[in-house]
Each structure stands twice: as structure tokens, then as C-alpha cells.
Amino acid sequence: MIISRLILKNWKNFKELNVPLRDRAFIVGPNASGKSNLLDVFRFLRDIAKPGGGLQKAVTDRGGITKIRCLAARNFPDVEIEIHMSEFSSEEIIWKYAVGIKQETRGYRLPYLTYEKVWKGNKLILNRPDKDDKNDEERLSQTHLEQINANKEFRDINKFLESTIYLHLVPQLLKYPQSFTGPDLSDDPFGKGFLERVSKVNDRTRKAWLKKIELALKIAVPQFKEFYYTEENGHPHLEAVYEHWRPKAGKQQEDQFSDGTLRLIGLLWSLQEGDSLLLLEEPELSLNGAIVAKIPSIIYKLQKPKKRQIIVTSHSTDLLNDKGISLDEIILLELSPEGTIAKTASSIPEIKAMMDGGMTPGFAILPRTKPKNINQLTIAF
Numbered sequence: 001m002i003i004s005r006l007i008l009k010n011w012k013n014f015k016e017l018n019v020p021l022r023d024r025a026f027i028v029g030p031n032a033s034g035k036s037n038l039l040d041v042f043r044f045l046r047d048i049a050k051p052g053g054g055l056q057k058a059v060t061d062r063g064g065i066t067k068i069r070c071l072a073a074r075n076f077p078d079v080e081i082e083i084h085m086s087e088f089s090s091e092e093i094i095w096k097y098a099v100g101i102k103q104e105t106r107g108y109r110l111p112y113l114t115y116e117k118v119w120k121g122n123k124l125i126l127n128r129p130d131k132d133d134k135n136d137e138e139r140l141s142q143t144h145l146e147q148i149n150a151n152k153e154f155r156d157i158n159k160f161l162e163s164t165i166y167l168h169l170v171p172q173l174l175k176y177p178q179s180f181t182g183p184d185l186s187d188d189p190f191g192k193g194f195l196e197r198v199s200k201v202n203d204r205t206r207k208a209w210l211k212k213i214e215l216a217l218k219i220a221v222p223q224f225k226e227f228y229y230t231e232e233n234g235h236p237h238l239e240a241v242y243e244h245w246r247p248k249a250g251k252q253q254e255d256q257f258s259d260g261t262l263r264l265i266g267l268l269w270s271l272q273e274g275d276s277l278l279l280l281e282e283p284e285l286s287l288n289g290a291i292v293a294k295i296p297s298i299i300y301k302l303q304k305p306k307k308r309q310i311i312v313t314s315h316s317t318d319l320l321n322d323k324g325i326s327l328d329e330i331i332l333l334e335l336s337p338e339g340t341i342a343k344t345a346s347s348i349p350e351i352k353a354m355m356d357g358g359m360t361p362g363f364a365i366l367p368r369t370k371p372k373n374i375n376q377l378t379i380a381f
């Protein structure tokens with residue numbers, strides 16, 4: 001299943017948003033245009049749907065409704081989220097889920113639902129507030145999405161959302177997990193528990209996945225020869241052998257790998273692991289442009305057999321210069337005084353014209369993602 005459309009009102013820097021999403025989607029925009037905020041909608045829905053989650057926790061974890069609601073909105077309106085779901089490579093809607101959230105005006109100022117709706121195809125199968133909600137308003141502090149005994153009719157939506165994976169690997173966290181104290185995040189987005197995750201996969205599968213990563217690293221990393229999993233005093237490690245003039249001198253463990261090598265390993269592992277919605281935050285970071293240019297086709301190749309949706313944020317021209325990317329797959333974010341505006345690149349005539357003139361998506365879009373007065377940046381100092 002995929003999320004084939006996202007509709008938002010008053011979500012962070014999006015006062016309004018309504019965009020179609022494909023099997024593979026690239027969210028592109030200048031710094032601080034809301035790329036991460038957009039991915040956070042899917043993480044928010046996951047946080048509501050997952051076991052031990054729920055609406056109250058998902059809102060509290062984000063600092064309350066006042067942090068979530070768009071600052072450009074007036075009169076404290078609802079935050080609204082709607083998603084449409086379809087089969088992979090299809091636009092036919094099989095599910096719709098919509099929710100409106102507000103904050104109590106008095107007391108503890110807790111979030112509550114103004115509505116929650118589910119459609120199966122075009123048929124409305126949940127429409128809250130219902131009679132029970134009107135008799136007991138406290139029920140509106142929880143969604144049916146988070147309640148096993150209330151979501152039987154639309155369990156598919158719950159299962160899909162709760163298994164969403166977000167990856168934004170921070171090499172330093174993976175290398176030195178013990179140096180970063182504080183609670184571990186349950187979904188481990190930054191790779192602190194990455195090695196643990198690798199250790200939990202059964203031997204055969206792990207070997208097969210690492211073998212593929214080894215093949216990729218042999219191409220991408222100079223002098224890279226061998227790559228495998230090992231344990232030392234019960235602790236999991238990744239080890240690589242580099243070609244070296246001194247035999248045995250070329251062995252290295254993950255804390256010596258380059259940031260780019262580690263990010264590539266994390267990316268290739270996550271693409272092979274699981275088949276749920278995968279959110280990739282700027283996969284181009286620390287990687288050479290020639291490697292970045294291959295990421296879209298690797299994604300395509302690995303997502304297709306699994307029928308898995310992958311949504312990527314990026315501001316890399318290299319990544320978008322893949323000729324296989326269609327303009328329908330690109331969501332462009334542009335800043336305006338009334339919040340960020342999101343459009344599919346295919347709906348912008350200038351970009352279409354540039355593409356028809358033989359340009360790649362990256363070059364057609366680049367002028368729109370750099371700050372307007374960029375030349376004045378040096379003058380500031």
C-alpha cells in the first residue's frame with residue numbers, strides 16, 4: 001500500500017497543502033522550507049498508531065499543539081490531516097483517513113479530536129464525533145486509530161502507519177553510541193542502535209544483505225575489499241578489509257569508517273530491511289555526487305519487488321539529475337509569507353518547459369531552491 005495523497009491544514013509551516021504522492025516521492029525545497037516537517041506528518045501518524053503510542057503522546061512529544069499548529073494561521077483553528085491510500089503503482093483510492101485536532105481552551109490544554117473519519121473506498125465507515133463521543137467527551141482525547149478494539153474495520157490503515165520507518169542516520173551516533181546519553185528513541189531514526197538492529201537479523205539474511213552492501217561498497221569506496229559482521233565480547237561490529245600494501249594492516253571497524261561509508265551502509269541496509277513506508281531524510285549527506293546520482297535508481301530497484309513506498313527529502317541536484325525521475329515524483333516546496341506552498345514539479349509550466357528543452361529535473365529545479373539573495377551572504381560578514 002502507499003499514501004497516494006496528503007492533505008494538510010495548519011501543520012507547522014504548511015497553512016494548506018494538498019499533493020499527490022507516488023510510489024517514489026522526492027520532497028525538494030530550500031533550507032527551512034519544511035521538508036522535515038512534511039516527513040514528520042507520517043511520523044506523527046505512526047506515533048498515534050503504534051503500540052504504546054496514541055494521540056496524547058504524539059502531540060506531547062512534539063511540544064504540544066502550539067508547536068504543531070501553523071504560526072501563520074489565525075484564530076487558533078484545527079490542525080487537520082488527511083491521507084488517501086492506494087495500492088502500489090495505482091491511483092485508485094482504497095482508504096481515506098482524516099483527523100482534526102484542537103487544544104482545550106482551559107484546564108490542562110490537552111489536545112482533542114474535532115473529528116475523525118475513515119472511508120473505505122468512497123464509503124464513510126467512521127464518523128466521529130458520534131453518539132458515544134457526545135455522551136462522553138473525554139473519548140475525544142483518543143483516536144480510534146490507536147485503539148485495537150475500535151479499529152477492527154480499518155486495521156489495515158493502523159498496520160500500515162505503525163510500521164513506517166524514518167531514517168536520518170547520524171554517523172557519530174552509530175560510531176559512539178555510548179557517548180550519547182539520554183533516552184533511546186523507540187524507532188532509532190538516527191542509527192544509535194543500528195548495530196543492534198543488524199545483530200538481531202538471522203545469520204543467513206544478514207549475510208545476504210551485507211554481501212550486497214559489500215558489492216556496492218567495493219564500487220563506491222576506494223580500496224575497499226571485504227565487509228562482514230562480527231562480534232567482540234558480545235558486542236556487534238561491522239568490519240571491513242581495505243587493500244593495503246601491508247597484509248593484515250587494512251582491517252577497520254565501524255568507528256573508523258568514513259561518514260559517507262556509514263551513511264551508505266545505513267541506507268542500503270534500510271532499503272533491504274522491511275517493506276513498510278520508508279522515509280529517507282537527505283540521503284545525499286556526506287556522499288560523493290556520483291554516488292548520490294545513483295540513489296534514485298537503487299531506490300527504484302529495491303522498492304519495486306516489495307511494492308514499498310519511499311519518500312525522500314533532498315536538496316541535491318545530483319540526486320535529481322537522474323533522467324529516470326518524472327516530474328510527478330517531485331514535490332517542490334516554496335516559501336511564502338503565508339507559509340510554505342507545495343506543488344508537484346509537473347504542475348509548474350516553467351519547469352516543464354525546461355525539461356522539454358532537455359534539462360534534467362535537478363537543473364530545472366535548482367534555481368528555485370536557492371535563497372534569492374544568496375550573493376549577499378558574504379557581505380553579512
Ligand SMILES: Nc1ncnc2c1ncn2[C@@H]1O[C@H](COP(=O)(O)OP(=O)(O)O)[C@@H](O)[C@H]1O
Nearest residue numbers: 012013031032033034035036037067069070071
Ligand atoms: N508551528 C509552526 N508554524 C510555522 N512554522 C513552523 C512551525 N514549526 C516550525 N516551523 C518552521 O519550519 C521551519 C523548519 O522546517 P524544516 O522542516 O526543518 O525545514 P527543512 O527540513 O526544509 O530544512 C523553520 O523555519 C521553523 O521556523
Ligand SMILES: [Mg+2]
Nearest residue numbers: 032035036037
Ligand atoms: Mg530538514
